[in-house]
Structure formats: C-alpha cells, structure tokens
Amino acid sequence: MIGVLGGSGTVGAVTADRLVRHGLGPVRIGGRDLGRAAAVADSLDTRAEAVRVDLADPDSLAAFCAGTSVVVNCAGPSYRVLDTVARAAVAAGADYVDAAGDAVAMAALTEHAPDALARRSAVFSAGLMPGLSGLLPRLLAEEGPPARLDAYVGGATAIGALSAVDALLTRGPGFGTAQALWRDGRVVEHGLAPLRGVVLPGFRGRVHAVPFLSAEARALAESLGVDELRNYTVYVSERIPEALARAWADIDAGGDLDAHVPEVVAAADGDVAAGGSWYTLLFHARARERGASGPTRLLLRTPESYALSGVVAALTVGALVAGKVPAGAHAAADVLDPRAVLDALRADPLVDEIDLA
Template identity: 65%
Template structure:
C-alpha cells in the first residue's frame, strides 16, 4: 500500500494538502507535527484515511522514523529558510520521493551541493505552492509562440504569520530576485521599472500598488521562453507591507525585531479589502507571430490554502511517475495544463480563465 507522509499537517497549508490527498485517494496518509492533538484533529477529519504522528524536524531520529516506509514525503512545515534541504535529505535517504510546498532555489542548490546517491532514483520537487510555484508554472500556458512581452502580477491581501513574515524579510538578494528590474533581450536590466501606484488591474479589487520585482523564478522562466521582455510585479492592496519591509531593510538589525510590523501591515490590507489573492499573466505576441494578446487569471480567497492544493497535485504527479528523478522546482517539472485544469475544479479557486 502506498504511504504518503505529510509534515506540518496541522498548519494552514498542511491541512489542505492532507484533505486533498485523502480526497484523491492516492494512498494511506501519515500526518506529522509537533502538536499531536492538532495533528489528530486533522486526521480525524479524513474519516480514517490518515494516522497522526508526533515529529520534530529538528530531531533527526524522529524525522528518519517518520520518513521510513513512505513512498512520498510532502513537507508543509516551515519556515523554508530553516528547513532548506533537511527534510528532502531524510526522505530521499529513506527511499521516498519528496514534495515541498515551499522551498526555493537555495533549497535545490543545498540538496544538489552534496547530492545523496539516492537522488539519482528519487524525485525531489520544491516550490510546489502558489509563489514560487504557480507563479512560474501557469505563464507557460501562454507561451504558445514567440512573445514580445510577458507581464506577471501576483498578490492581494492575506494574513501573514510570524514565520511567514520572517521568510518575507529574508527574501532579499540576487538568489531571490531583483527589485525594479526587468528582463530584456536575454538579460536582467536593473532599475528598468518603477512602482505602479493606484492602478486598476483585472482580477484585483479596487486600486492597487504593483511593485516591480523580477524574482529568480521569473528570471529563469524568461531565460527558458522565447520572450523579448518580461515584467513581474508583486501587488499590494495598500502601501502598508512595502513600507514595513522597506523600513526593516533600511534599519537592519535582527529580522525578528520587524516581524510585528509586517504582520500588522498584512492585517491592515485584510481590513481594507478582505482576503483574496490573484495571479494575472498577460502576453503580447512578437511582431509577425500572428496570435492575439492573451491573458490568464486565477483567483483564490486563501493563498496559503491553495499552496496545499498545489502540493497535493504535485504529489499525485510524482506518484504517477510523471516527474523524473532529481531535484527541481515544480514550475520546471509539472504539466501546466494539467495543473490548471485541476485547479479550475477546486473549491478554493473562485476564478480561473484563459482569454
């Protein structure tokens, strides 16, 4: 019998991943977390499809025992800057494939830097969430021919936990992306773009603020696709979060000192519009390509919960043998059309369209 282990199963992302995996009927579920009571409650909701296990990612023995006997280990625990490749190594060493709802290029590089021999036979999929993840996967559906331009807008209003705030404060430097940059003619062009203030965008509520940030994920996508220019924006419903992040980076000091301000800024956004998150991608065909501009739009009321759906879908792809061995991001190894179709029918997606 197939056994799927889910770590961080009592969190916002993990609860949804467990629910979807149980609904998909992919196998027996082993749900792990530090608080056994919370994990047990999550398992109870699956009506017997999952078994709770107390586990701590910082305890190598407990982590090793959790992974033993699993065909796939799904990590929904964080923060990602601390987890990195820790769970991936334990899973692969136990003979299991691996799916991470978070993680980024740093985690992939950490695993590959001293790659365990088992990685030649096991798949390790990182960034199987909304961003990074869907933000690098879904635009591929629009790349049906040479493109003059690809624009991405991802954001909205969502509650930010303290751990997520730490991750946000640490996403600086070239390993994560370049603020105010665009991709033009095969290279990153720093300072090419300015923030867009008080603009209206399809799929976003009212007037919003779009801050240019060419993420490492989007730069890799631009290098892969036949596109002349790429612009990528993080969208906020107010200026509260950008100002909180800018103040923290200017001040320096321990990251933890600035967590309350980021959490409060997210609450201010929620008070302004209510919870929602939008992914909007627009393309302009290259001259002579003979195709019309296209648009992809996807909306959800909960970005974290939708990451759990993506992780569950990625797990199904891995179990189905549709992901090759090795470490890579979800955007580079999942089928964008298949994922979009699955998301279109999920109750956490309120709008999904390609025009």
C-alpha cells in the same frame, strides 16, 4: 503512505485534504504539536495518522519519513529549513515535494547531492509563488515565445509568523532584483518603476504593483525565450512594503529579524481587515507576430493564497505517483503539465475564477 510535514498549518491541512480527495492517501500528518496534527488527521475522511515531529531532531525526522512513498514538506520557514527534510526523505527511500522552497533550497540539496537522488525525485517550489507563478504563464507561450510577458501576483492575505520570517529573509541576489526587468537575454536593473494606485484586471480597487524580478521569473523568461518579462508583486496598500522596508533597515543596522515578525503579520492583517482576503495571479502576453491567435491572458483568483499552495503541492504528489516526474531535483514549474494543473484548478473549490483567454 504520504507524509505531510507541517500538516497542521494552513498549507499542510489543505495538502492532506486534497491528497485524500484525489485518492492518494493514506496520509501521515506530522507537526510540532501532536494534538493539532491529530485534529487534522481526524477531520480527514480516510485512514490518517498523526505523528509528533521535531525538525531539529534527525531521529524524529527519520522516523516520520520511514515507510512513506512521498514526503510533502509544508513546514517553514522554508529559508531556514532549506534541504533538511529533502535529505531525510530521499534517505528513507521517499520522493520529496516542497510546497515552498525555491532555488536556494534546491541548490542546498544539489550542491552535495545524496546518492539516493539518482533514483528519487525532489520537487521544490510546488506552491502558488513560487510554483503556479512559474508554471501557468507557460500556457501563454504554447505557440512560441511571446514578445513580452507581464506577471502581476498579489492581494491581501493573512501571513503566519513563519511565513513572515520567509518574507523577511527573501531578499538579496539569490531571490531576485527589485525594479529590474528581463530584456533581450539579460537583467536590466532599474528598468521599471513601481506603479502606484493602478487598476488591473482581476484585482480589487486600486493597487500598488512593485517590480521584482524574482529568481523564478528570471528562470521562466530564460526557459520560454521571451524578449521581455516584467514581474510585479502587488500590494493593496503601503502597509507591507513599509513594514518590510522598516525591518530591513533595522536588520541592516544589526537589529534582530525575529523582532520584526509581529509588524509584518500586523501589516498583512491590516490589509485583510481593510478589504477582505483575496489573491490574484494575472499573466499577460504580447505576441511577437501580428495576427497571433493564441491565448494572451491567464487570470486566477483565490480567496486564500496559502491554502492554494496546498492544492498545488497535492497535485505535485499526484504527478509523482503517476510516474510523470523524473528522478533528481526539479522546480515544480519544470515538471508539471500546465494544462493538467489548469484543469485540476478549475475544479477546486479554492479557485474563484481561472480564465485562459
């Protein structure tokens, strides 16, 4: 039995669907609203059960985890959930997959690691970003570390209220550094300027690329040993950067974070209304040596970025079930096989294009 927490949300529903399609079911759908969870369970073509779960109630959470082999957490906001579900899962003897939850959540778990983590696996950052954004670029470094790696991730996508909270919480040194790049083994602050109105392969029209050296990008740079890494978040308009900037200014002045959620949601809706829903991941490597012949670009396009995170979470469960993930806490990018994920994504209907060239 695979437990999918937050199973009635966009990410959770796709996770449950792919688990069933990949023959990894039966699944248990957990959500705050039993009716919505039941609707998802009914839509699945297999034995699925729906359970009402309250994340704030340890007994409710423990009951959900009991009897599962893997618990997939798709509930948010992940920066408030942190390691709560992970601890409940390993305590119940299950492995854990987190479709969001980056280094901060993982650190919360490992700081006072439960004994059970010696036998069970907990995989964080098993979504699109972080997740695919830290995994797929490895395909460009199979013949050795590139001299430079550029990453552009973004587009226009609707943001739910809980994800908006995550967006508002995602700042500070634990998450990354704006306008920084990685060069010769260290973070170079103010090394990059935003690119306004640029044309990028795989992106529609002219877009704004804002440099942000995320914790994941930095870990990737170190792990691959690249000389230089430039990581950009791509927006189709100024709506979201402006909404975030306004909110942060107010929060810094003592304002309430949750009060700004509607404007972030509205900004994202405005982007989608202007040009539809689409999302692109583009990685571009430059080899150290002349005459290099390995692939230099990976391009992935999807209409639904959050839904694609569910696909990645399901693939991570598959790797766990197949015994390919060692015990302990890991980032998905460190334990998944990038080529296997590439092949699985090629066949997924949520991927419009994936091209390694």
